[in-house]
Amino acid sequence: MRDSYHEELEALSERLVEMTRQARHGVARATTALLDSDLNAAQEVISGDEEINRLDDEIEASAFDLMARQQPVARDLRIIITSLHMAGDLERMGDHAVHIAKIARRRHPDSAIPAELRSIVLEMGHQAELLVIKAGEVITEGDAAKARELDTDDDQMDRLRRRLLTRILDPSWQHGVEATMDVTLAGRFYERFGDHAVHVADNLVYMVTGEKPEESENEV
Amino acid sequence: MRDSYHEELEALSERLVEMTRQARHGVARATTALLDSDLNAAQEVISGDEEINRLDDEIEASAFDLMARQQPVARDLRIIITSLHMAGDLERMGDHAVHIAKIARRRHPDSAIPAELRSIVLEMGHQAELLVIKAGEVITEGDAAKARELDTDDDQMDRLRRRLLTRILDPSWQHGVEATMDVTLAGRFYERFGDHAVHVADNLVYMVTGEKPEESENEV
Numbered sequence: 001m002r003d004s005y006h007e008e009l010e011a012l013s014e015r016l017v018e019m020t021r022q023a024r025h026g027v028a029r030a031t032t033a034l035l036d037s038d039l040n041a042a043q044e045v046i047s048g049d050e051e052i053n054r055l056d057d058e059i060e061a062s063a064f065d066l067m068a069r070q071q072p073v074a075r076d077l078r079i080i081i082t083s084l085h086m087a088g089d090l091e092r093m094g095d096h097a098v099h100i101a102k103i104a105r106r107r108h109p110d111s112a113i114p115a116e117l118r119s120i121v122l123e124m125g126h127q128a129e130l131l132v133i134k135a136g137e138v139i140t141e142g143d144a145a146k147a148r149e150l151d152t153d154d155d156q157m158d159r160l161r162r163r164l165l166t167r168i169l170d171p172s173w174q175h176g177v178e179a180t181m182d183v184t185l186a187g188r189f190y191e192r193f194g195d196h197a198v199h200v201a202d203n204l205v206y207m208v209t210g211e212k213p214e215e216s217e218n219e220v
Numbered sequence: 221m222r223d224s225y226h227e228e229l230e231a232l233s234e235r236l237v238e239m240t241r242q243a244r245h246g247v248a249r250a251t252t253a254l255l256d257s258d259l260n261a262a263q264e265v266i267s268g269d270e271e272i273n274r275l276d277d278e279i280e281a282s283a284f285d286l287m288a289r290q291q292p293v294a295r296d297l298r299i300i301i302t303s304l305h306m307a308g309d310l311e312r313m314g315d316h317a318v319h320i321a322k323i324a325r326r327r328h329p330d331s332a333i334p335a336e337l338r339s340i341v342l343e344m345g346h347q348a349e350l351l352v353i354k355a356g357e358v359i360t361e362g363d364a365a366k367a368r369e370l371d372t373d374d375d376q377m378d379r380l381r382r383r384l385l386t387r388i389l390d391p392s393w394q395h396g397v398e399a400t401m402d403v404t405l406a407g408r409f410y411e412r413f414g415d416h417a418v419h420v421a422d423n424l425v426y427m428v429t430g431e432k433p434e435e436s437e438n439e440v
Contacts, residue, residue: 064301071291081284081304088308169397177389180400188405 019090020136026097031125033104045101052094059087082207089196112182124190131197150201157194239310240356246317251345253324265321272314279307302427309416316413332402344410351417370421377414
């Protein structure tokens, strides 16, 4: 009984890592959709979100089942509760990839991102991938020290977003209202994707140490 | 023991209702901050968010404690898990009120919202209040039928957001990049506030009936 119990706890963690893979794939393809005005990529992200939602549901069902049958206490209970939180954050990361893909779909066959902002958006996409890959690693390794690094890694995403906003607020910006809206929202979605990766890492720290990191409040 | 246990379950529910009151107050004051360029109101929302976060932490600690000590099963376990989800959504509603207040603070002493959009934004603020009040009522009353109405109530918020976007995409829109960004983000924050109220109601339905409503996916 206890063996199957610990296998199920392990399976929770594996499902979370699988969610990080799916979220990474989603945001990478969403960035492609956005920069290459690639409608197939956009559709793939939008329909692929079901898989992330399914994993979230599985984690919830499994957590519920574990709590009802095994009545875990202390550290095991903390693992289960933090897994639920992490699954929630990863599910929202998938949603943000979908939101980015929908911007691309809405503007297709036009591109939502003006040429001079492509390199910044590409970097935001890469930073998003880096954050979610690292979130997956800290879950696999249970490494609280590495998890604490994500807050600093995310600062780079915030800097990129400020660069984006500086560019659209510059008097030389001449791209009209639609582009302003698209860039404003895309910037926000990448930033939120990063915030949720930091939350996943914060929960890992709590899972491993029992101590809650200060919530990192991000500027809009 | 069982009596104090049920009192603690009841206290979870009371804290959630208190969170709806705080979230309502937050979004109402944020709307005032935005429309009247009222810096005091903005600061009040920003500093008041601590109270919502504190309630969220209390609910989490209490849920953890209940699960560890009482090892609830079936319906009681469902009540505790859904309370955690509802607290998470209400905490984010508080964050969205803060995001709106920060737009007002950033533009102060100017107004972030051009005169011709004031009535739409005012309506969005009222709709946000209506949604969170109703979310509080369904928690108090445990009324799944009324909870199911929130999805439709939220359609009005989505319509208001579309009206907002239609206005800023109209060729007559002449308010420049900052106003376009502010209105785009404010519209999104009100819409997300509404989405989270619907999630709270969805969780109440699950709490009461054991059946999960279909997740309502909202367009960006």
